Every structure is written in structure tokens, then in C-alpha cells.
Amino acid sequence: MDSELKKKLQRQAAKIRMNIIDAVYGAKSGHPGGSLSIADTLTYLYFAKMHVDPKNPKMKDRDRFVLSKGHCAPGLYSTLAERGFFDVSELKKLRQVGAMLQGHPDMKHTPGVDMSTGSLGQGISAAAGMALAGKIDSAGYKVYTILGDGELEEGQVWEAAMFAGHNKLDNLVAIIDNNGLQIDGKISDVCSPMPITDKFAAFGWHVITMNAHDFDSIEKAFDEAEKIQYQPVAIVQTSVKGKGVSFMENNAGWHGKAPNAEQYEQAMTELKTAMAAL
Numbered sequence: 207m208d209s210e211l212k213k214k215l216q217r218q219a220a221k222i223r224m225n226i227i228d229a230v231y232g233a234k235s236g237h238p239g240g241s242l243s244i245a246d247t248l249t250y251l252y253f254a255k256m257h258v259d260p261k262n263p264k265m266k267d268r269d270r271f272v273l274s275k276g277h278c279a280p281g282l283y284s285t286l287a288e289r290g291f292f293d294v295s296e297l298k299k300l301r302q303v304g305a306m307l308q309g310h311p312d313m314k315h316t317p318g319v320d321m322s323t324g325s326l327g328q329g330i331s332a333a334a335g336m337a338l339a340g341k342i343d344s345a346g347y348k349v350y351t352i353l354g355d356g357e358l359e360e361g362q363v364w365e366a367a368m369f370a371g372h373n374k375l376d377n378l379v380a381i382i383d384n385n386g387l388q389i390d391g392k393i394s395d396v397c398s399p400m401p402i403t404d405k406f407a408a409f410g411w412h413v414i415t416m417n418a419h420d421f422d423s424i425e426k427a428f429d430e431a432e433k434i435q436y437q438p439v440a441i442v443q444t445s446v447k448g449k450g451v452s453f454m455e456n457n458a459g460w461h462g463k464a465p466n467a468e469q470y471e472q473a474m475t476e477l478k479t480a481m482a483a484l
Contacts, residue, residue, distance in 0.1 A: 207425045211254065213484060215421050218288060219249040220481040223450045224474060225284035225297050231470045233301040236309070239460040241281030243385045243418065243445040244352055248285040250424045251350060260290035263317040269347050270336050272321045274329025275354035275383065276310040277462065282319070283307050291318035327360030329353070330380055334370045337378035337438070352381045356388025358399035364409070370438040371410025378438040379431050380411075383418065385447035387458040406440035418445035450477055 222245045230236035252258065256269040273282045280300065287294045292306065299305035306315055310324035320336075323329040333351035340347055357363060370378055382402055390396050399405070403413045412434045416427035424443075431439040447461070448454025451473040465473055 207422050212421045215246075215249050215253060217481065217484050218253055219246045220450075220477060220484065222249060222281070222284045222288055224477045224481070225287065225294065226280045227451070227465065227470065227473045227477065229280045229284065229297040229300040229307075230464045232298050234464050235301055235462075236280050236464055237277045237462045238280065238451075238464070239387070239447040239454055239457070239462075240275060240278040240354060240383065240385065241284075242449045242451065242454065243447045244278060244281050244381075244383050245285075245449065246419050246421065247352065247381060247383075247424060247443060248281055250421065250428065252285050252289045254425070255428055256350065257347070258289070258318070260318065263291060267345065267347055270320045270333070270349045272329045272333040272336070272349070272351040273311055273323055274333070274351050274380075275326065275357050276323030276329060278352075278354075279307070279309065279311050282311060283316075286316075286318040289318070292316070326354070326357045327362035327366075330363055331366040331369075333380070334366045334373075334375060334378060334438075337370065337375040338373055340377050341373070341375065348377050348379060350379050350381065352383055354388065355382060355384045355386065355393050355399060355402065356396065358382065358402065358405075359393075359397045364405075367406060367409040367411065367438075374410075374436045375438045376435050379428075379441060380406075380438065381441045381443055382406075383445055384442055385445045385456075387447045387456070387461065389458070389461045391458050402442050403440075406442075410437060411440045412437040414439065414441045416441055416443050418443035419449055450480065452476060 417423040
């Protein structure tokens with residue numbers, strides 16, 4: 207990847223992480239861990255990959271994005287705000303009654319949100335439906351969706367995987383955020399979905415692996431995905447839950463908890479220091 211582009215994306219991801227912490231702290235609730243782990247992928251999609259227009263969020267030929275792990279809405283909202291779909295000040299109102307940004311994505315009231323999600327397993331089904339519609343209409347758009355690795359314990363995920371493989375939906379890219387943790391602890395202890403790569407391959411998907419926090423790896427994975435024909439693509443990304451905040455990293459306790467004032471200050475100091483280093 208071009209060094210200037212990489213630095214630009216790294217700075218953007220750092221801003222998005224700060225926004226995530228700001229939003230969750232202001233709401234006194236939310237899901238920081240999984241939002242932080244997908245921040246780099248969201249940055250790449252919205253600032254380097256997807257064809258979208260913040261001034262025309264319902265543009266017919268836009269690429270679509272579905273956050274299947276809808277509880278990580280702070281990550282998506284922070285990205286959409288930075289991309290210009292709405293003002294960053296809206297993040298301060300996260301989860302407030304009457305505000306635009308609720309606890310899970312709402313396509314009716316939030317510019318840039320292509321599908322309302324929250325019930326785990328359903329987002330990838332909606333994404334597969336969008337992809338099939340694109341095929342029927344001979345449209346050129348791509349559909350991207352991000353799932354949690356714990357979400358793979360939902361049976362509906364595998365119905366959608368079978369459907370997408372059967373219909374050869376090569377305009378569908380599913381990114382599996384494999385950070386190894388879910389709300390109850392390690393995925394290996396709760397109900398292991400491993401081996402993730404083999405399972406998607408068995409359903410007829412082309413499978414790619416990537417480092418979720420290395421933009422060279424991210425670019426390489428999406429460039430490969432672009433070349434695949436007659437198969438949906440599953441990108442299994444190895445990530446760190448809570449990435450960027452030392453006390454949140456690899457800690458399942460930060461799946462769905464807001465920092466207190468002292469923790470907020472520490473998190474923001476760490477993220478600002480990382481930003482300054484760029």
C-alpha cells in the first residue's frame with residue numbers, strides 16, 4: 207500500500223477509535239470492545255474501497271454495507287460520521303431517547319445505514335438477499351457485511367452461507383471478526399465455531415485470511431476478493447477485541463460496558479498518543 211494512503215487510513219482509524227470511546231462514555235452504555243476491533247476494516251471500506259456518496263446515501267449504484275453484529279454500532283456510527291454522512295456531534299447523543307443514533311443500526315433514521323440489525327445472525331441473511339437482488343438487476347454494486355465470531359454460533363448464519371454459495375453470489379463479501387471473545391468469554395469455551403475457514407469453504411465460499419490491524423494485509427485481502435468469480439467471499443480477519451485501549455484489549459469484560467471517568471481519560475490519552483505518533 208502507498209505509504210501516504212496508509213498513514214491517512216491509520217490516522218482516520220485512530221479518530222474513529224476516539225469517537226467510539228467518546229460515544230460509549232457519553233451514553234454510559236454500549237459495546238466498545240468489538241467496535242474497536244473492526245475500526246481498521248471499517249476505515250478501509252469507507253475511505254478506500256466502497257463506492258458511496260454521503261450527500262446521496264441512497265444512491266442506487268452504491269456499494270452496500272450490513273453490520274451483522276449490530277451491537278457494534280458505535281464503530282459504524284463513528285465511521286459514518288467521519289465519512290460525512292452526518293455530523294460528528296451526533297455521536298454525543300448515542301442511545302439517548304429521541305436521538306438519531308440508537309443502540310443498534312436503524313436504516314429508517316440514520317443516513318448511511320443500509321440495514322437495521324441487532325438480532326445476531328440476521329444481518330448476513332439480509333446481505334445475501336441484497337446481493338441476489340443485485341444479480342437479478344444486473345447491478346454493479348458489492349455487498350459487504352461484518353459478523354462476529356461468536357455470532358457464528360447462530361444457525362441462521364449457516365443457512366445464509368448455504369444460500370449464498372448455492373447462488374454463486376460473487377458480489378457478496380462477508381468479513382468475520384475473529385477476535386476470539388464474546389460476551390460470555392472465549393468462543394472456544396462457549397461454543398467454538400472453529401475451524402471458521404473450513405466451514406465457509408464447505409459451503410462453497412472463497413476464503414481469505416487477513417490481519418485486521420495491518421492495512422497492507424487488509425488491502426491485499428480485498429484486492430483478492432475483487433477478483434473472485436462465481437463464489438461469495440469470506441474474509442476471516444484475526445483481530446484484537448478492544449484494539450487500541452490497553453485495558454480493553456483481549457478482555458471479554460469490555461464487550462458491552464462503558465468506561466468510567468478515570469478509564470475514559472486513560473483510554474483517550476492512549477489513543478491521542480497513538481494518533482500523535484502518526
